[in-house]
Amino acid sequence: MRRPWVAGNWKMNGLRETNALLAKGLSLLAAEREIDICVAPPAPYWLQVVDAMEGTGVRVLAQNVSEHAGGAHTGEHSVSMLQDCGLAGALVGHSERRQLHGETDVVVAEKFAAVRKAGLQPVLCVGETLDERRAGETLSVVSRQLLAVLESQGPDAFDGAVLAYEPVWAIGTGLTATPEQAQAVHASLRAVMAAFDADRAGQLRIVYGGSVKAGNAAGLFAMPDIDGALVGGASLDAQEFLGICHAVRQRL
Numbered sequence: 001m002r003r004p005w006v007a008g009n010w011k012m013n014g015l016r017e018t019n020a021l022l023a024k025g026l027s028l029l030a031a032e033r034e035i036d037i038c039v040a041p042p043a044p045y046w047l048q049v050v051d052a053m054e055g056t057g058v059r060v061l062a063q064n065v066s067e068h069a070g071g072a073h074t075g076e077h078s079v080s081m082l083q084d085c086g087l088a089g090a091l092v093g094h095s096e097r098r099q100l101h102g103e104t105d106v107v108v109a110e111k112f113a114a115v116r117k118a119g120l121q122p123v124l125c126v127g128e129t130l131d132e133r134r135a136g137e138t139l140s141v142v143s144r145q146l147l148a149v150l151e152s153q154g155p156d157a158f159d160g161a162v163l164a165y166e167p168v169w170a171i172g173t174g175l176t177a178t179p180e181q182a183q184a185v186h187a188s189l190r191a192v193m194a195a196f197d198a199d200r201a202g203q204l205r206i207v208y209g210g211s212v213k214a215g216n217a218a219g220l221f222a223m224p225d226i227d228g229a230l231v232g233g234a235s236l237d238a239q240e241f242l243g244i245c246h247a248v249r250q251r252l
């Protein structure tokens with residue numbers, strides 16, 4: 001039984017006042033003890049949200065982290081800073097980081113290693129573009145992105161980690177992969193992991209991201225290999241996010 005996992009990636013949204021309102025709305029999640037629930041606010045608001053979520057069981061993640069331990073890296077933040085602020089982990093390799101900030105598979109793997117070595121939870125994001133899907137390259141792309149970590153760090157690197165499948169064409173577009181499309185990719189990713197370690201493959205939580213809403217979550221979570229969701233836009237609305245978190249309970 002894999003414990004369901006849902007995270008809200010707030011991306012570059014929110015100010016102190018709206019964060020406080022959203023956090024207050026999420027305080028109802030204190031009842032969801034059988035599910036792992038996280039939020040990833042922008043870095044300037046980590047401490048605000050860590051304080052606001054205290055006692056709820058909701059954990060706070062970074063949206064990105066440096067692969068470097070410290071030093072002359074203007075604009076970056078290290079895993080030590082995440083730990084110091086009370087964060088539980090970090091997303092690595094989100095498609096917006098790969099596409100807009102040129103992060104390669106190698107850099108993403110280094111970030112993953114940095115998070116893991118600090119004892120925090122890495123969330124590895126993989127996904128294909130629309131052109132890649134149309135060219136029939138979906139499985140080769142997501143496998144390559146997963147293998148960049150698996151081959152360099154081994155399957156035990158995924159102990160406690162989460163793998164997020166986020167088709168780029170479904171992010172923020174309103175286009176959601178059908179449950180069957182997502183399930184097919186999730187099953188393939190699990191098979192890639194199984195070639196290294198079958199037991200760990202069975203335990204790995206693979207979550208879906210891409211226009212997940214309260215209204216389409218149940219269909220996704222009914223699939224055997226969809227263990228939760230990485231939610232963008234809908235996580236900015238407390239009722240929508242609560243609805244997604246309630247929907248994932250069907251997997252318990």
Ligand SMILES: O=C[C@H](O)COP(=O)(O)O
Nearest residue numbers: 009171172210211232233
């Ligand atoms: O990290 C979240 C994903 O990019 C999904 O975003 P979205 O739910 O707005 O499509």
